[in-house]
Amino acid sequence: MRLYEWEAKRLLAERGVSVPDGALARSAGEARVVAGRWDATVLKAQVLRGGRMKAGLVQFAEDADGIAEAAASLLVAGAAQVLVEERVPLREERFIGALYDPRRRMPILIYTPRGGIDVEQDSEGSVVRVELDPHGPVEEFRLRAALQRAGVPGSDLRALSAIAAAVARAFLELDATLVEINPLAHVAGRGWMALDAHIELDGDALVRHQDLVERFDLATRGHDGRVPTAVERAAAEIDALDHRGVAGRLVEFDGDVALIIGGGGASLTVFDAIRDAGGQPANYCEVGGNPSVAKVSAFTQLLLERLNPARVAVVMNVVSNTRADLIARGVIEGCLAAGRAPGETIAVFRVPGAWEAESRELLAHYGVRAFGREIGVDAAARMATEATAA
Amino acid sequence: MSVLVGAGTRLLVQGITGREAANFTRECLDYGTQVVAGVTPGKGGEEVYRVPVFDTVEEAAAATHPDAALISVPPLGVLDAALEAIDARIPLLVIITERVPRRDVAALLTVAHAAGTTVVGPNSLGLIAPGACKLGSIGGPAADVRRAYTPGRVGVVSRSGGMTTEIASMLTRAGIGQSTCISVGGDSLIGTTLLDAYRLFAEDPDTEAVVTFSEPGGAQEHELAEFLEASGGPPTPLFCFVAGRFVDDMPGTRFGHAGTMVEAGGSTARAKIARLRAAGAHVADRLDELPVVVTAAMGTDVAA
Numbered sequence: 001m002r003l004y005e006w007e008a009k010r011l012l013a014e015r016g017v018s019v020p021d022g023a024l025a026r027s028a029g030e031a032r033v034v035a036g037r038w039d040a041t042v043l044k045a046q047v048l049r050g051g052r053m054k055a056g057l058v059q060f061a062e063d064a065d066g067i068a069e070a071a072a073s074l075l076v077a078g079a080a081q082v083l084v085e086e087r088v089p090l091r092e093e094r095f096i097g098a099l100y101d102p103r104r105r106m107p108i109l110i111y112t113p114r115g116g117i118d119v120e121q122d123s124e125g126s127v128v129r130v131e132l133d134p135h136g137p138v139e140e141f142r143l144r145a146a147l148q149r150a151g152v153p154g155s156d157l158r159a160l161s162a163i164a165a166a167v168a169r170a171f172l173e174l175d176a177t178l179v180e181i182n183p184l185a186h187v188a189g190r191g192w193m194a195l196d197a198h199i200e201l202d203g204d205a206l207v208r209h210q211d212l213v214e215r216f217d218l219a220t221r222g223h224d225g226r227v228p229t230a231v232e233r234a235a236a237e238i239d240a241l242d243h244r245g246v247a248g249r250l251v252e253f254d255g256d257v258a259l260i261i262g263g264g265g266a267s268l269t270v271f272d273a274i275r276d277a278g279g280q281p282a283n284y285c286e287v288g289g290n291p292s293v294a295k296v297s298a299f300t301q302l303l304l305e306r307l308n309p310a311r312v313a314v315v316m317n318v319v320s321n322t323r324a325d326l327i328a329r330g331v332i333e334g335c336l337a338a339g340r341a342p343g344e345t346i347a348v349f350r351v352p353g354a355w356e357a358e359s360r361e362l363l364a365h366y367g368v369r370a371f372g373r374e375i376g377v378d379a380a381a382r383m384a385t386e387a388t389a390a
Numbered sequence: 391m392s393v394l395v396g397a398g399t400r401l402l403v404q405g406i407t408g409r410e411a412a413n414f415t416r417e418c419l420d421y422g423t424q425v426v427a428g429v430t431p432g433k434g435g436e437e438v439y440r441v442p443v444f445d446t447v448e449e450a451a452a453a454t455h456p457d458a459a460l461i462s463v464p465p466l467g468v469l470d471a472a473l474e475a476i477d478a479r480i481p482l483l484v485i486i487t488e489r490v491p492r493r494d495v496a497a498l499l500t501v502a503h504a505a506g507t508t509v510v511g512p513n514s515l516g517l518i519a520p521g522a523c524k525l526g527s528i529g530g531p532a533a534d535v536r537r538a539y540t541p542g543r544v545g546v547v548s549r550s551g552g553m554t555t556e557i558a559s560m561l562t563r564a565g566i567g568q569s570t571c572i573s574v575g576g577d578s579l580i581g582t583t584l585l586d587a588y589r590l591f592a593e594d595p596d597t598e599a600v601v602t603f604s605e606p607g608g609a610q611e612h613e614l615a616e617f618l619e620a621s622g623g624p625p626t627p628l629f630c631f632v633a634g635r636f637v638d639d640m641p642g643t644r645f646g647h648a649g650t651m652v653e654a655g656g657s658t659a660r661a662k663i664a665r666l667r668a669a670g671a672h673v674a675d676r677l678d679e680l681p682v683v684v685t686a687a688m689g690t691d692v693a694a
Contacts, residue, residue, distance in 0.1 A: 100492055102578050102608050105499045134496035175493055204465060205491035264576060265550020265605055268633035269677055275636055276676065288552070317556035318538055320530020352559070354530060373538075373559050376678035 001201045004046045006083045007216050008197035011174065012181070015166040018193045022085030031071035031084050035064035040087035043070045045079035048221075050198070060087060088193065090185035096164055097180040098132065098171035107132040109143060109168050111150065111160075115183035126150075132168050140165040159192050160184075174212065175205035231306045235285070238298045245291030245322070247299040247330075255280025257347065257388045258309035260300065260331060262316035263288030270315045273381035279388060282309040290322050293330045300334020304345070311347035313384035318373055319353035327351055328359035332366055343367030347387035350380035392519035392570040393545065393590040393597070394482060394508065395458060399523050402456035402480065403428045404447065404471045405463035406438050410527070411486075414462075414516070415439055420532035423523040426454040451478040458482040460516070460525050468512065469494035476507050483581070484525050485511030495579045502581065509581025515551030515573040520558075528573055529555050542567015542694040544684065545591035547584055548603035549576055549610075550633075557603055557631075557680065564681035567694030569597040578608050585614045592626040598691045599627040599684060604662055606634040611662040615669035628671040629684050635659045 003011075009019045021038070024046075025031035031043065045057035052058050057077060059070040071082045093115035101108045111128040128150045130143055144161035152160055163184065171179045178200040185195045206213055213219055228236070232250050239248030246263060257279050261270040263286040274281050283303060287296070303312060314331055316322070328349065335342040343366050351359060352372035363370040371380060401418065405411045406428025416439050418425055425441050427450040434445035444450035447459070459475040461468060461483060468490045475483050476498075483502065490512045502509045510517060516526015521541035528551065529535035538559040544566055548554040551573040558571050569591070574582050584602050591597040604611050611632070618624050638658040667673050672687060674680045684692060 100496060100579055102583075102610070103613060105496060105503075105579055105581075107493070107496055134493050134500060172493065175491055177492055202492050204489040205493065207466065208491075262552055265548070265553040265603060265633050266556065268605055268637070269553065269631075272633060272635050273677065317552045318559045319552070320534050320555065321527065353534060353555075373563065376560065377556075378676045378678035 001203050001206070001218060001221060002048045003199045003201065003216065004048065004081070005044060005197060006046055006081070008179075008199040009194060011170055011199060012166060012179075012194055012197055015170055017163055017166050017181070018191060019197075020085040020088055020193060020195065022083055025071055025082045025084050026080065027075070028068040028072040031082060032064050032068045034084050035067050038086035041067055042085050042087040043067065043074060044083045044085070045074040045077060046081040046083055047079050088185065088187045088190070088195070090183070090187055090195070092186040093183035094160070094185075094192075095180070095182045096160075096167050096184050097178070097182070098167050098176070099178045101129070104131060107134055107171060109164055111147060111164060113150065115185075132172065134172065138165050138168045138172065143168065156186075156192070163192060163194075170199070174199070175202045175209060176200060177202050231302065234302055234306070235299065238295060238302060241295050241298065242292055244295065245287070245289030247285070247287045247291040247295045249284075249286040251284040252307065253281050253283055255282045256310045257384055258282045258303040258307055258312040259285060260287055260296075260303070260312060260314045260327075261285060262319070262322070266317040269317075269377055270381065273315075273378045274313070274384060277378070277381045277385040279381065279385035282307045287316070287327070288322065290326065291330070293326050293333065296327055296330025297333035297337060300331050301337045304334065304338035304340055311384065311388040312345055313347045313380070313388075314349045314351060315377060315380045315384065316351045317377070319351060321354070322351075323355040324351040324353060324359035325355040325362060328362050328370075332362065332368075347384040348380050350375060350377070392522060393587075393594050394510070394570060394572070395517060395519050395523055395525060397422075397519075397522040398424075399458050399525070400424050400426045400454065400456045401523075401525060402426065402447065402450055402454070402459045402475075403441070404459055404461045404475065405467075406430055406441065406443060407433050407436065408462055411460075411462040412438050414527040415441060417527065417531050417535075418524055421524045421535055423525065426456050447474045447478045447480070451480065456480055458484065458525060460484045460486060461511075462486045465489045465491065466494075469498050472498040472509070473501060476502055476505050479505075481507060483507060483509045483511075484514055484516055485509065485575070485581070486514060486516065486526050487511075488513040490577075492577075492579055495577070499579070499581055510572065511575040511580060513575040513577045513580075515554065517570060517572040519570045520568050526573075528571070529558070538562060539571065540567040540694045541569075542692065543569055543596060543598040544692050545569050545587070545594070545597045545600045546571040546602075547587035547591075547600065548573055549584070549605050550603055551576070553603045553633075556677075557601060560677075560681050561601070561684070562694070564685060565694055566681060566684055566692045569594065576605070583613065584610045585617050588614060588617070588626075588628065597626065599629060599688050601629045601680065601684065602631070604630065604632040604659075606637045606659045606662075607657050609657065611666055612657075615665045615671070618669035618671065623670045627687055628666075629680060629687070630663075630666050630671050630673045631677055631680055632659045632662045632666070632673065633677075
């Protein structure tokens with residue numbers, strides 16, 4: 001779960017990292033108040049995505065009118081808040097971050113002698129990596145030794161290793177999956193400062209950070225910067241109807257064949273298979289566990305009524321936990337509730353495994369083409385595409 | 391005929407009195423797995439399908455000598471459960487629980503590594519040596535497992551639990567049996583990676599070929615490709631499928647700067663397909679082609 005820049009900066013400042021002086025504004029009027037405090041001002045849209053500089057979501061201003069105008073434009077562009085900060089003259093840029101390295105299966109600290117918006121291309125070959133102990137104390141001396149070996153001069157060594165240790169502590173204490181300071185800038189007379197910061201928290205560990213959940217109101221925050229569509233929100237509500245299984249995680253697309261597909265790897269496989277067969281999916285979704293008939297029915301009805309697809313295809317992997325007959329019943333009820341004949345609406349039903357015979361019997365009654373493992377996922381996708389085009 | 395587990399495997403189930411754990415314990419027993427003990431603190435003395443329940447792993451280990459532990463406890467209890475099993479010197483841990491905090495996973499993997507303990511998961515559906523035993527809910531009830539899985543000489547390793555059974559079922563229908571099928575877990579930090587599993591299969595004299603199922607994200611396929619290249623080509627024929635090409639075309643799927651530095655080589659489905667092919671793996675364009683490609687390359691070497 002991504003934090004806003006201002007939140008990340010506060011968490012780092014509390015651990016001793018210097019950040020520019022600044023204030024949050026929710027309106028042009030609030031932004032104007034800071035005018036005169038600094039010679040030059042930078043205004044940064046508080047949105048949950050990267051690449052803000054390139055997207056025009058960072059602006060510079062000098063006087064009160066300029067500040068108000070810039071703030072207004074960033075608020076119009078979709079930010080609920082703008083971070084208004086002093087613009088500091090910087091001499092050098094570095095990068096310090098912490099994350100899990102899936103190869104080493106360890107948290108690591110990363111330092112590069114260059115920072116900036118294209119740091120990953122610019123820093124090839126000069127990245128310093130130091131393993132962190134996931135449950136032990138942060139050993140600043142190791143970070144200092146690694147920085148020294150990387151050529152950090154004595155004059156910067158204590159300051160940079162202290163910041164590296166603060167990043168490592170923030171990463172472990174907050175149960176973060178990412179902490180980045182980029183750029184970490186050297187400012188004449190003031191030393192090293194975090195001009196931008198990015199923190200992602202582990203959603204699976206939030207339960208032990210109720211203080212953060214309350215402080216930043218994280219309970220209502222989405223997982224990525226994308227705003228869900230109305231249909232996607234409706235699907236999430238259906239999924240929350242009861243706690244039995246999953247029938248949701250809907251993502252809307254433009255196509256004409258609605259999909260009801262298995263979870264995780266299976267949904268990725270089926271979506272690719274439909275596109276490879278020349279089909280245009282109307283949605284992505286994940287159906288897994290053992291969802292109730294009511295949930296599958298409401299989900300099917302939503303797809304049919306709101307996305308208005310020519311057909312719906314039900315294609316899953318060999319299931320053991322999910323009951324094929326309950327999926328069949330839910331899909332049929334959903335078709336009927338949407339006023340569509342199941343036999344003409346369901347392009348293909350391929351759910352092999354648990355309670356498959358019962359599902360076939362039910363589907364045959366409504367004239368639906370039902371299959372098990374005698375056909376593969378790609379064959380089912382081709383049938384769905386042909387039926388949709390017909 | 392298998393890696394990690396076999397007919398002699400003696401299984402301990404941590405969290406055995408939970409609803410899901412009790413359910414798969416019965417499935418495992420029905421399939422012939424020797425489930426020798428369960429552990430749930432405070433429930434010592436009870437039984438689950440005649441399997442004795444102990445309060446601690448130490449007690450269970452002393453009484454029943456398990457050599458594999460299956461962990462199915464709530465997410466925040468996984469770290470302690472794993473440390474307890476490692477402390478009791480159980481050489482193989484299979485972690486079924488999903489949504490385990492990443493710091494806990496890193497911590498338990500560090501301790502396991504130092505102790506020489508093998509960890510599969512977290513977020514694994516389990517593993518199965520067809521005809522010998524299954525650990526976890528993989529494949530479901532014993533009758534369904536027998537329908538999808540057949541003993542044989544192809545190793546299967548999958549980042550998706552559900553697709554492990556789909557692939558085994560496809561191979562079975564094509565007359566290709568499996569030596570061991572491993573659901574390694576879908577998380578970014580896991581104990582046994584595709585490469586770890588591949589190396590186990592490559593060293594197993596009874597495994598003639600390996601099939602993998604991959605998804606976008608992470609560096610596992612890159613790591614596997616590096617190993618193939620360093621070995622001068624695949625030591626055991628490798629057949630891959632990578633799902634999720636459409637994700638490459640979706641806006642908004644991105645990794646941070648630091649993530650890009652760690653996942654050198656690209657973590658999209660297409661980048662993985664190209665990387666594995668260049669390293670000598672057979673990569674099927676369509677899932678349905680997988681058994682066809684295996685049969686074409688291996689012929690009767692892999693017939694069940």
